[in-house]
Amino acid sequence: MRRKFLGIAMASVMGLSALTGCATTTVEEAGEAESTEAKTEEGSGTETADAGDATETADAAEAESTDGSSTDSLTGNGDKTLHVFLYMQEHEKKIYEDLVKQFVEEHKDEIKEVVFEVTTQDEYNQKMIANMTANDMPDVFYVGPAAVRSYVDNGYVLPLDDYVDADTIGSVWGTTQEIYRYDGKNVGSGSLYALPKDLSCFAFAYNQDLFDAAGLEYPDPEKPYTYDEFIEVCEKLTIDKDGDGEIDQWGVANADQFGMTPFLYSNGVKFLNDDMTKVNVANNEPLKEALTFYTDLTKNGLTPSVEQDTALGGYQRWLDGQVAFYACGTWDVAAFMDDATFPYKWNLCGWPVGPSGDGRSHTWMGSVGYCVSATSENPDLAAQLAAKLSTDEEGQKAVSGITTGESIQLPNITELAYGEFKDAVNSGKVPYASNVDVIFGYFDGNDHYAAALQETDYTYNAEWFTPFWSGVFNIKNGDISVEDYLQQVEPEMQEALDEAIELQNSATN
């Protein structure tokens, strides 16, 4: 009897421990591991305790942990406090830390303390959820385009129009002026809720050395390839270099999750209807055409096979000089310019253009912005700090590499981008791919280029798109036809989208 009681007791404890997470304590550990693997491009990921010159403008008490998160406290003589909570990479942190110090110095009669807390991207969302649940929001934090609606509907963020002058708002890329506006119904118009931390896009790149070796002309940045031209070039670049009977250099490598959509978008593909409520894949002719083109690249051996891809991803193969074309996010440029990481000559080009699109090369953009908490006690000061982080000229010169020689991102200020930044690229002061106009083309749109946010950025979560990209390898493997695949995957996508819409609406209660 006693033993049975013990049994039940133990069973209860064991069962319930699943609920409290006692037994799954390594969630974060796993996240970190994934991130270290995913971000090998960042190189060493060294931890530098940069307390050295922190005190030149204000007293700084610094606590730095080993996981890349840190909290600085910067003090002035005033009575206002601000809490800034962001995620960023190690090398950006220093630049932004200096900006915050400057800000404290400029407002030292108002400011008592600015707490500058930085964490890793993996941890950021979880910490924000904790903040929201505890109703203890930082004054300045990030909001992505996808979260603007939820954040506004739930009353977390403040409209910035009254706090930031129009010139500052007007100085940044048109896209970043639009995507943080929300009128209570639609994103893109209404009040402005955030100032951009950055704007990025997923451009395309080619390995010049492989083109030289094959005696081919470089892609024309003014005229992206058509689908057919692209296949032709890839066929010439797919070769067995060492003559052992196995292909060891491919035209292109693609990662389905992010590197597939530019091919599809460039054929006029949209996955959702205009109001983002219905998935449109089963009877979507441009999609069928583009997906056939995309999966045929692998079927015809112009990319590494699905098995080869599981052994070594496209990114590694690109770094190793095994593929001629690969995606290049604006955040990748610095790594590709680094000879130790990528010892090849390369340049930017456009994604190939499909026959059913608008004749332009399309890709997706991304951004994250600084917003101000609706519960901030010092909204004016918080907004000014957000503006400083976003558009301070010296700060932008630093992150874009004009003054530092390493470009972490494009400048947010368009004038600076087209002017001093481009000059610095041309003169070699900033190591950057010379076809930087490709990126500007995507950002601003022109006759050859266009870009938009991913459709997943307009829905509550990206779950509806997961079934699509994660199953595409079955087509590449020849296990299912494009037609059947699209028929089969639509209901699952629609179900997840319906759920996302419901969750989005649950915010507006």
Place this chain on the structure above:
Amino acid sequence: MASKKVKVQMSAMAKREERWAWLFIAAPFVGFMLFMAYPIVFALIASSSKWTGINSLWGNIVGLRNYIKILNDAKFWKAMGTTIIYMIGIPIGMILGMLVAMGLNRKIPGKRVLTTMYYVPVVSSLVAVSILWAWVFNYDYGLLNGIYKALTGLHGPNWLGDEFMVKVSLIIFMVWKGLGGTVILYLAGLQNIPRDYYEAAMIDGANSWQKFRNITLPLLSPVTFYILITSLIGGFQVFVEVQVMTPSGGPNYSAATVVFYLYEKAFTNGQLGYGSAVAVILAIIIFIITAINFWGQDKWVKTIE
């Protein structure tokens, strides 16, 4: 007068002792309330809501809706099926562990070194060894396929890229990772078996198999029971190795476990309410399985007394 004085003294001391007693009781009690009871109640409430972390929990209570959805959620059942398949590794690990422990229980040279070697995976970071094994299993560059190619001249299987092989790979990994713990426990169990049982059996003319079958195995049953229970519970909570080796859940979600699914729902897709409901269901399943085991143990678990 004198007796009254004594009484007062006693009572003061008793009071003081009682205060201390309450304090000592309070520590685990408060700890339990804060870190167990509160999260459990919170999870139960959250599991009946459309809570996203961003919206208000209380404004989005939906009753049993999440539970009903989970019962019809094909991905959840697929993950549950995979979780159970992974448990094939439990008996394999127990048999191997017992064999190794019996080997180590004899007077052999290098016993300590061997025991340490078997135990190293247990104390190693799960994340670190998972990354290591992801490379061991690598299709083109992995150790296993390297050996396979050297032996047969053929390309080995796609360990982590094939729906069937990915399960085999993870089972191999889990057995390897858990073996040391099982060995140590069985070794302790073996050393607890009194020598004279074997001597008596020898005098009665029992052979090795009979000794194993009638002495070793029954007297190891409490250890076996303990390993079984903890492995089953751990088996339902597998997450890290899956997350590290197959970050998207394997080809066609073939490697994903229930906790992986839960994590993805709650933290990738922002469905904290739904994720909580999955956690509650998982807790109930673990409770039932553990309870069944405790009820059934009378039939096969023997103790020395």
